Amino acid sequence: MDSNQLADKYRVAAPRYTSYPTVPYWDENNFDETQWRERLIASYRDSPEGLSVYVHLPFCESLCTYCGCNTRITKNHGVERPYIATVLKEWKLYVDLLGSRPVIKEIHLGGGTPTFFSPDNLELLIDGITQQAELHKDAEFSFEAHPNNTTEEHLKTLYNLGFKRLSLGIQDFDPVVQLVINRVQSVEAVENVTHMAREIGYSSVNYDLIYGLPLQSLNGLTTTLNAVIRLNxxxxxxxxxxxVPWVKPGQRRYTEAHLPSPDLKKQLYETGRGLLVAAGYAEIGMDHFTLTTDSLYQAEMKGTLHRNFMGYTEQQSDVMIGLGVSSISDCWTAFAQNVKTVEEYMRIVDAGRLPVFKGHILNNTDLVIRKHILNIMCRGGTSWFFPEERDENFILGIQRMKSLADDALVVLTPYDLKVTPLGKRFLRNICMALDARLWAHKPATQLFSMAD
Incomplete structure (x- = not known):
C-alpha cells in the first residue's frame, strides 16, 4: 500500500493525545475537588524535579476564526489588572495547598494573546508567581506572541524576567488565507520581532504554521515556507x-467547501515537510520540526522529550498547574480543568476556592496506557514487561497494533513497539489503537479533528 492509500485509510477523526484519557473521555462522575487536591499533594511530594506552570491569558483584540482556544474578544485593556489579580489569588491557593514554596521548572504563557497585556502587567504577573516559589536551576520560561502587537518593550521585559523562548503564531502568509481566517500579519512584522528577540538574547524562536486552512493553496503555502526558512x-x-465548527462557531465563517480536498491537504503536508527537511530541520515527535542546535532536538536524541497540554517540552515534570480561565492541571494520576468563562472564574477564586469544575481520576488501566502513549508520542516507541503490565485493555490495544504492523507503520515484537519512519506521520492513529476508552465507547458524533 503506497503513502496515498495509507493516508486515505487512516484519515479518521483522532485525538491529538496531549493527554490520556482525552478530555471527552474523562469520567467526570468519579471526580471531585477533594480527590484532586489529594492526588496533587501526593504527586508533588514525589516529584523532586518541581512543577510546570501554565497561565492562560484569554484576551484578544480580534477573533482568529480558525482558532480552537478559549478566548475573550475585547479592545478594553482595563480587563488586564483584575484578571492578573485573580490569577495570582489562584496561585496563592495552590501554594497554600502544597504547604511550601513550590519549585518551578517551567512557566508558559498561552492564550488568547499574552502580548495583549502590557509589559508592566506581565511583569506584575510573573513577579507575583515567582515571589511565592523557588526556581529550579534549569527553569525555562516561554510565551506565545502575536507579531503585530509584540513590542521591543515586551521582549525586553519578559527576557529580564527569565523568558528565553517565544512562539509566534503565523499560520500562513498568503493574504487570501489570512483574510478568511482573520489573522493578518506581514513577513516584515514577523521578521522584525524575530530580529529583536535574537538581538535581545532569546535562545529559541518558534513559528506556528497550519496546513489545511480554508482557501490554502500549494503555491501559497510554498511561498510561506520559503519565507519562513529564510527567517530560520x-x-x-x-x-x-x-x-471543529460544532465546538468553535467562528469556523462557520467558511464551510467545508472552502477547505482543501483530502488529496490537496496531503500535498500541502508533504510539500511543507519536504521543504523543511531539505532546509535542515529535523522532524520531532508529531507536527514539530527543529534545527539540530535546538534543545528540543537534543532532548529527543537523549530520550528526554516530554509532552503535556502545552505541547512538546524538554522539561520533565509530572505536575503541571494550569492557572486562569479554562486551564487544565495535571498531576499524572489526575486532571482538573478550570471553569470556562472569565466571570465565573473570577467569582469562584475571589470566594477563596479553586475554580475547577471537572476532571478525571486515572485508574490503573489509564496509567498503563498513558505511559505507553506518551512513549510513542515522545520516543517513537515503547516496551512493556509482563506480568507487571498484564492489563487486559492494554493487551487488546497491542493486538489492534497488528494491522498497523501489517501496513509497516510500526514494528511489533512480543515486548516492544517501534514507530517506523513511514509511521511517524500516523502517530495519532497508532496511539488510538491503545485508546481503551475510545474503543469501549465509540462516539456517535465526531469529537475530534481528522488525522491527516
Whole structure:
C-alpha cells in the first residue's frame, strides 16, 4: 500500500493525545475537588524535579476564526489588572495547598494573546508567581506572541524576567488565507520581532504554521515556507488544521467547501515537510520540526522529550498547574480543568476556592496506557514487561497494533513497539489503537479533528 492509500485509510477523526484519557473521555462522575487536591499533594511530594506552570491569558483584540482556544474578544485593556489579580489569588491557593514554596521548572504563557497585556502587567504577573516559589536551576520560561502587537518593550521585559523562548503564531502568509481566517500579519512584522528577540538574547524562536486552512493553496503555502526558512526559526510547529465548527462557531465563517480536498491537504503536508527537511530541520515527535542546535532536538536524541497540554517540552515534570480561565492541571494520576468563562472564574477564586469544575481520576488501566502513549508520542516507541503490565485493555490495544504492523507503520515484537519512519506521520492513529476508552465507547458524533 503506497503513502496515498495509507493516508486515505487512516484519515479518521483522532485525538491529538496531549493527554490520556482525552478530555471527552474523562469520567467526570468519579471526580471531585477533594480527590484532586489529594492526588496533587501526593504527586508533588514525589516529584523532586518541581512543577510546570501554565497561565492562560484569554484576551484578544480580534477573533482568529480558525482558532480552537478559549478566548475573550475585547479592545478594553482595563480587563488586564483584575484578571492578573485573580490569577495570582489562584496561585496563592495552590501554594497554600502544597504547604511550601513550590519549585518551578517551567512557566508558559498561552492564550488568547499574552502580548495583549502590557509589559508592566506581565511583569506584575510573573513577579507575583515567582515571589511565592523557588526556581529550579534549569527553569525555562516561554510565551506565545502575536507579531503585530509584540513590542521591543515586551521582549525586553519578559527576557529580564527569565523568558528565553517565544512562539509566534503565523499560520500562513498568503493574504487570501489570512483574510478568511482573520489573522493578518506581514513577513516584515514577523521578521522584525524575530530580529529583536535574537538581538535581545532569546535562545529559541518558534513559528506556528497550519496546513489545511480554508482557501490554502500549494503555491501559497510554498511561498510561506520559503519565507519562513529564510527567517530560520529554531522550531516550527506545522499543524493540521482542526475543523471543529460544532465546538468553535467562528469556523462557520467558511464551510467545508472552502477547505482543501483530502488529496490537496496531503500535498500541502508533504510539500511543507519536504521543504523543511531539505532546509535542515529535523522532524520531532508529531507536527514539530527543529534545527539540530535546538534543545528540543537534543532532548529527543537523549530520550528526554516530554509532552503535556502545552505541547512538546524538554522539561520533565509530572505536575503541571494550569492557572486562569479554562486551564487544565495535571498531576499524572489526575486532571482538573478550570471553569470556562472569565466571570465565573473570577467569582469562584475571589470566594477563596479553586475554580475547577471537572476532571478525571486515572485508574490503573489509564496509567498503563498513558505511559505507553506518551512513549510513542515522545520516543517513537515503547516496551512493556509482563506480568507487571498484564492489563487486559492494554493487551487488546497491542493486538489492534497488528494491522498497523501489517501496513509497516510500526514494528511489533512480543515486548516492544517501534514507530517506523513511514509511521511517524500516523502517530495519532497508532496511539488510538491503545485508546481503551475510545474503543469501549465509540462516539456517535465526531469529537475530534481528522488525522491527516
Amino acid at each position: 526559526p529554531d522550531r516550527i510547529a506545522f499543524y493540521s488544521y482542526a475543523h
